Amino acid sequence: MAALSVILALTALSAGCMTAPGGADAASVSPLNGTVTKVEVIHFTAPSQCYSCVVLGDYAEETVKTHFPEELGSGKVIFDHIDIADPGKKEIVERYGATGSSLWLGTYDDQGGFYKEEDTRVWYRLNDKPGFMQYLNALIEMRLAGDFSQ
Secondary structure: OHHHHHHHHHHHHOOOOOOOOOOOOOOOOOOOOOOEEEEEEEEEEOOOOOHHHHHHHHHHHHHHHHHOHHHHHHOOEEEEEEEOOOHHHHHHHHHHOOOOOEEEEEEEEOOOOEEEEEOOHHHHHOOOHHHHHHHHHHHHHHHHOOOOOO
16 A cells, blocks of 8 residues: 555656756857847647646746737747647657757747757746746847857
8 A cells, every 4th residue: 555655646746847857058158150030939838737837838928928029929039838749749849859848948040050948947936926037038038139148
């Protein structure tokens, strides 16, 4: 009976919020050669989302819609929620390498370059919505300017 309890507890702990280790924070030197043309902000989801995963997506979407309405309209900033299990989204899931609930930024340049990064730091800001929004807003602005210093 104790073994069953341990197995159930481990299963519950691993049911959501699973990402591969090594989620990269931003590079200190620009990985792109050209001028930034677009930044994608993608909230990847697993079929079963925990409360924190839902909050992450909600805060990210609100941040982008609040601070980048013109860029959203022009296509310079893209935001999306993508279920990694959706067969129709297989190509973008593979392009980013998403394996579970996560927030990724993809930066494109005019030379055909693409730089992807999973931002794991956002998870530590979920209990501070204004701080989360300020952080993500600043990060997107930096990427739009070609700044990869953090």
